[in-house]
Amino acid sequence: HWAAAHETPKHPEGVPRTRGSCVPRLTLNRMSHEMKYVEEGKRISETCQPNLSTRIPEEDNTPSCNDSHKPVGIFGEVVLSEQYWDHVARTFTDLWPMLLGNVLEWYEFGVFGFLEHELTDNFFSASWVTWAFFALSFVLRPVGGLVCGIVGDRVGRKKATLWAIYGMTGATILQGCLPSRHTGGAAAEMVGVVLLFFCRIVQGLCTGGEISGVCTYLSETGKREALGLTVCWIGASSNGAYALASVVVLLCSAAAGSQAMELWAWRIPFWLAAVPAYFCLTRLGNMPETEEFQKLVSDKEKATQKDPDSNSNSPEMQAVGSKSCEDMHRVCTVYFREVVLVALGLAGIAGLWYVGPIYGVSFVDNHGGSDLIATGAASASQWIVMLFCVPVGWLTDLYGVGKINLLGNILVAILGFPVFLWLRDGAQDTVMIYLCIGGVMGFMQTFLGSTIYLYVSEMFPSEVRFAATGLSYNLAVGLFGGCAPLYCEFASNYVDLFPGYYLAFCGGLSSATMIYCRWMSSQGILQASHIRGNPY
Numbered sequence: 151h152w153a154a155a156h157e158t159p160k161h162p163e164g165v166p167r168t169r170g171s172c173v174p175r176l177t178l179n180r181m182s183h184e185m186k187y188v189e190e191g192k193r194i195s196e197t198c199q200p201n202l203s204t205r206i207p208e209e210d211n212t213p214s215c216n217d218s219h220k221p222v223g224i225f226g227e228v229v230l231s232e233q234y235w236d237h238v239a240r241t242f243t244d245l246w247p248m249l250l251g252n253v254l255e256w257y258e259f260g261v262f263g264f265l266e267h268e269l270t271d272n273f274f275s276a277s278w279v280t281w282a283f284f285a286l287s288f289v290l291r292p293v294g295g296l297v298c299g300i301v302g303d304r305v306g307r308k309k310a311t312l313w314a315i316y317g318m319t320g321a322t323i324l325q326g327c328l329p330s331r332h333t334g335g336a337a338a339e340m341v342g343v344v345l346l347f348f349c350r351i352v353q354g355l356c357t358g359g360e361i362s363g364v365c366t367y368l369s370e371t372g373k374r375e376a377l378g379l380t381v382c383w384i385g386a387s388s389n390g391a392y393a394l395a396s397v398v399v400l401l402c403s404a405a406a407g408s409q410a411m412e413l414w415a416w417r418i419p420f421w422l423a424a425v426p427a428y429f430c431l432t433r434l435g436n437m438p439e440t441e442e443f444q445k446l447v448s449d450k451e452k453a454t455q456k457d458p459d460s461n462s463n464s465p466e467m468q469a470v471g472s473k474s475c476e477d478m479h480r481v482c483t484v485y486f487r488e489v490v491l492v493a494l495g496l497a498g499i500a501g502l503w504y505v506g507p508i509y510g511v512s513f514v515d516n517h518g519g520s521d522l523i524a525t526g527a528a529s530a531s532q533w534i535v536m537l538f539c540v541p542v543g544w545l546t547d548l549y550g551v552g553k554i555n556l557l558g559n560i561l562v563a564i565l566g567f568p569v570f571l572w573l574r575d576g577a578q579d580t581v582m583i584y585l586c587i588g589g590v591m592g593f594m595q596t597f598l599g600s601t602i603y604l605y606v607s608e609m610f611p612s613e614v615r616f617a618a619t620g621l622s623y624n625l626a627v628g629l630f631g632g633c634a635p636l637y638c639e640f641a642s643n644y645v646d647l648f649p650g651y652y653l654a655f656c657g658g659l660s661s662a663t664m665i666y667c668r669w670m671s672s673q674g675i676l677q678a679s680h681i682r683g684n685p686y
Contacts, residue, residue: 174421182456228548230375236554237373241380245368247433249383250313250426252375253391255357257426258322259287260395261419263508263635264525267515268416272330273343277512281636288624288632289356291576293664295620298359300477302366302616306439310616311363315434315487317356319427321349322425326420332413340605369607370615374682378546378554378601385600386539389473389575392507393532396525403522442612481618487676488609491605492622493629494663495605498559499598501656502566505649507531510573512686513649516642517577525585531592535599551604552678558598559660566653574647609678615680 238266240248262269270280294314302310328345329338364384398419404576406415481489507528514524546554569590577584603623610618634652641648671674 154676157642171466177321190634193465194568201348205648214563223533230374230547232546234333235378237376237559240370240496241368241376242383244603245380245383245437247388247430247437248311250430251311251360251434252384252387252428253320253394254423254427255360256317256388256425257395258318258325258353258420259284259357259632260392260421261399262325262576262622263504264396264399264418264511264514264528267521268394268412271412272332272416273328273339273346278636278639279379281639283346285628285633286347286350287354287357288628290351291358291624291628292621292631294355294358295624296478296481297355297364297620299362299481299617299620301445302359302620303477303614307363307367307370307443307616308434308437308439309510311360312431312434314356314359314363315427315430318353318360319357319423319431321352322423323566324421325349326417358620358624362616362623365603365607365619365623366616367440369681370442370612373471377604377682378551379540379543381604381607382546383538384603386536389532389539389595390536393529393536395419396507396529396532400522400529402524414603444537446613451491470482477614477617481614481621485614485618489618489622490660491667491676492606492609492619492672493662495667496602496623496626496665497630497656498557498562498660499595500627500629501634501653502562502591502594502598503627504631504634505638505653506595507587509638509649510544510587511605512635513570513573513638513642514577514583517574518575519583521582523580523583524587527587530584530588531595534588534592534594538596539600542596546601546604551601551608554600555598555602555605556661556664558594558670559657559664561594561597562655563654565594566655567647567650570650584628593630608681611680 190238192607240479265283266280269283274280274283298310298314319437325346328342328349330342331339365381368384369377402415402418403411471562510530511521511524516519542554569586572582576586605613606619606623609642610621638649641652645651667678669675671678
């Protein structure tokens with residue numbers, strides 16, 4: 151079996167080749183594999199001879215091709231080591247401050263969505279305007295993800311993520327301090343709307359960088375064989391944040407009453423974000439930088455020492471030492487295909503996240519049901535995801551992230567329309583609401599949302615991973631997810647079951663994208679993983 155050597159191999163013509171940039175055509179019995187890699191934007195094919203004398207140590211997290219040659223079980227699953235669960239436990243204890251930052255991001259979006267009625271009453275004349283402000287943050291997320299990603303690829307994953315968390319924490323708390331029509335009349339309402347617009351912009355830019363930072367940091371820090379279960383903590387923390395937001399809103403509504411909730415108590419959930427933010431920010435600064443980024447910095451320093459006036463085009467030089475516009479151009483040109491594939495592959499989970507438990511509450515309310523019961527059902531769906539994300543992460547490590555996410559997208563494509571049909575007909579039935587929003591949507595999110603972040607981060611090499619992840623992930627979440635409630639609010643006036651059609655469309659689109667990626671990977675056209683072996 152072929153394994154990458156510790157020293158950078160040379161192309162026959164003398165051009166340096168990046169470690170781990172080769173992709174076998176998945177033919178295990180051949181003594182030579184046809185390889186493809188990217189060198190300055192050109193795809194080159196060559197034959198890599200096997201090297202049986204050199205192997206990558208288990209502790210080395212440098213991308214290589216040898217992961218696809220692990221022993222497999224009866225059903226094609228990877229055989230995990232005896233230290234698998236120890237790796238998972240250590241990873242969680244070491245990385246919980248980073249996960250807490252992810253909780254802050256999704257907590258704010260959950261609070262804003264669940265308080266749609268109160269925010270409309272305080273600032274706007276119609277609910278669609280509230281959803282437009284909600285979508286504003288998602289429109290700006292790709293910009294924030296790309297900009298913060300470029301910073302993270304140059305100064306470090308930890309620093310860029312820390313700055314993003316500071317920004318979104320301030321924007322979240324400030325939203326609870328805004329003047330409204332109930333505090334000072336029309337003048338106060340106008341000032342509040344302007345400040346809320348500013349807060350949504352800051353929130354979108356910072357959250358776009360935060361989620362890509364967390365995704366990149368965990369994928370580069372966790373043990374390779376346990377990456378599925380490591381990254382599933384991101385999905386668990388995201389759904390935990392939604393569940394926490396719904397519980398906080400329910401408790402505030404029950405304690406203060408509906409009238410007080412509309413007047414002033416809606417501010418409390420925003421203020422409470424300061425508690426997890428304190429623990430996150432105080433501990434995050436003490437976390438180390440990832441080894442892959444440190445290696446990029448070391449390679450840049452070595453290249454500079456050898457030739458200070460060199461204008462090298464190597465990935466390390468481009469990742470750490472180039473100008474921001476050059477980094478942006480490289481992500482948007484060389485890796486344009488990968489960015490598009492990731493964005494389309496995430497359409498299913500993005501639509502499910504925001505059309506399901508978020509807009510589903512308004513859908514029930516619009517059809518004569520109780521929004522409090524629907525909020526409780528949305529909270530139940532998040533708890534289901536948290537309970538079953540660990541088994542899904544384990545299955546991802548066994549069978550590959552591509553297969554698990556394909557299964558989840560097929561479920562969304564099949565059940566997306568029926569679940570909203572049942573929800574419309576049973577909008578006043580508590581059992582039906584919990585079955586649809588809490589049960590069916592929670593089950594679909596479990597398979598699809600637990601490890602989708604690994605699919606994103608594995609698609610890109612380390613030198614552009616932060617920026618490319620930030621652009622592709624946030625492009626999908628903004629286009630198919632955050633703007634989805636606004637789509638549904640408008641389209642439901644003409645097509646009553648538009649949310650169901652929309653979910654089915656997103657699930658089908660992502661399923662087709664996953665199948666296409668699998669085919670290109672099998673043909674050696676696409677390197678679908680730069681961290682582990684074959685993701686399918």
